[in-house]
Every structure is written in C-alpha cells, then in structure tokens.
Amino acid sequence: xxxxxxxxxxxxxITSAAILIAILSAGVALAESDAHKSFxxxxxxxxxxxxxxxxxxxxxxxxxxxxxxxxxxxxxxEHGMDGGPENMITMFHMDGDRLIMTHYCGAGNQPRMxxxxxxxxxxxxxxxxxTNIGPGxxxxxxxxxxxxxxxxxxxxxxxxxxGKEMKDLFTLERVK
Numbered sequence: 001x002x003x004x005x006x007x008x009x010x011x012x013x014i015t016s017a018a019i020l021i022a023i024l025s026a027g028v029a030l031a032e033s034d035a036h037k038s039f040x041x042x043x044x045x046x047x048x049x050x051x052x053x054x055x056x057x058x059x060x061x062x063x064x065x066x067x068x069x070x071x072x073x074x075x076x077x078e079h080g081m082d083g084g085p086e087n088m089i090t091m092f093h094m095d096g097d098r099l100i101m102t103h104y105c106g107a108g109n110q111p112r113m114x115x116x117x118x119x120x121x122x123x124x125x126x127x128x129x130x131t132n133i134g135p136g137x138x139x140x141x142x143x144x145x146x147x148x149x150x151x152x153x154x155x156x157x158x159x160x161x162x163g164k165e166m167k168d169l170f171t172l173e174r175v176k
Contacts, residue, residue: 010124034101038118042092042145043072045153051172053078059170061155068095076170101125103140107159108132111139122146150174 042063049061060077072092089104099115109132114127124144133139138161147153155170 035094035097036116037120038115038123039072039092039094039099041118041120041147043069044150045074045147048175049153050085050175051170054167054169058141059172061170061172067093085166099123100128100145104145106141107124107138107140109137109139111141113140113143121148122130138162141165151176 024167043065045063046065047062047063051059051061053059055168057078059099060073064073065071066073070093071139074090074092075140076088076090086106088106090101091104092099092101094100100112102110102112104110111127111130111133114128115123116126117124122144125142127139127141130139138159140157141160142156142158145153146156151174153172155172157168157170159166165173
C-alpha cells in the first residue's frame with residue numbers, strides 16, 4: 001500500500017512539473033514570437049523607398065535582407081549639413097529572444113538599441129549601449145518605424161546631444 005501511495009505522489013509531482021515546464025515554455029515562445037514578428041515586419045520593408053525628411057529634403061532608404069535571412073540592413077541616403085552625401089547604415093538582428101539594432105551613424109559612433117514597444121504596424125527601439133560614445137556625446141537615442149501599409153512607412157529618429165533632443169521624421173513611399 002505504501003508503494004502505491006508513493007507512486008501516486010510521484011505521478012502527481014511529475015505531472016505538476018510537466019505543467020509548470022509547459023507554462024514557462026509558452027511564455028518564452030510568446031516572447032520569441034513577438035520579437036520575430038517585429039523582425040518580420042521590418043524584413044517586409046525590403047526594397048527601395050523615397051520620400052522627404054522633416055525639413056522637406058529628399059531622402060532615400062534601402063532595406064536588404066542579408067546573412068541568410070538572419071540580418072536586415074537599412075541604408076539611409078541623404079545629404080548632410082555640408083550638402084555632401086551622408087549615408088548611414090543600420091543593421092537589425094535577433095540576439096537570443098530579442099531584436100536589436102546597431103546604427104552606424106554619421107556622427108562617427110555606433111549606438112545599439114533594443115525593442116521597447118511593438119505592435120502589428122510599428123517597432124520602437126531605444127538606446128542601451130554603443131561604441132565611440134563618450135559622456136554627453138551626441139548619439140541616436142530612439143527610433144520608431146511605422147508601416148501604415150505595404151507601400152508607405154515613417155521613421156522617427158531621436159538624436160540626443162548633451163541632454164538636448166533633436167527629432168527627424170522621414171516619410172517614405174515604396175519605389176516601384
């Protein structure tokens with residue numbers, strides 16, 4: 001009889017552990033799923049885009065999936081303050097269960113950002129570290145990508161320099 005009771009207790013313990021593992025696994029899968037959905041949204045922007053920045057100047061952005069589908073490269077083609085070309089590259093990729101980006105900026109630094117908010121039509125990133133950024137140095141702090149439909153998207157970039165925020169908004173249309 002004692003052996004029978006031990007078997008029942010053991011079975012209940014194993015069942016409880018299996019349920020707990022299933023619940024925890026579902027939570028991890030959900031987090032991965034959300035990050036992958038955001039990555040897929042951005043990958044869907046692959047191609048050429050043209051539009052204007054906040055000052056009304058023309059801007060072009062190209063998105064290209066690379067590295068066997070594990071990375072997305074965005075290249076911003078615009079003219080800098082001196083009138084010359086200023087291309088910047090941003091690389092997006094998964095880092096475990098999170099989506100991150102590294103922005104190779106015209107300011108000569110490389111801020112890294114992680115997703116802080118996302119839904120079916122937008123992804124927002126925020127700075128968490130970077131290279132070649134000293135205390136108070138200007139760097140990109142935030143960016144949000146919004147895609148109201150497959151042929152339009154908006155990028156809102158926030159640059160912070162000595163505590164002062166400067167925003168730029170790109171309104172883009174897919175080049176066909």
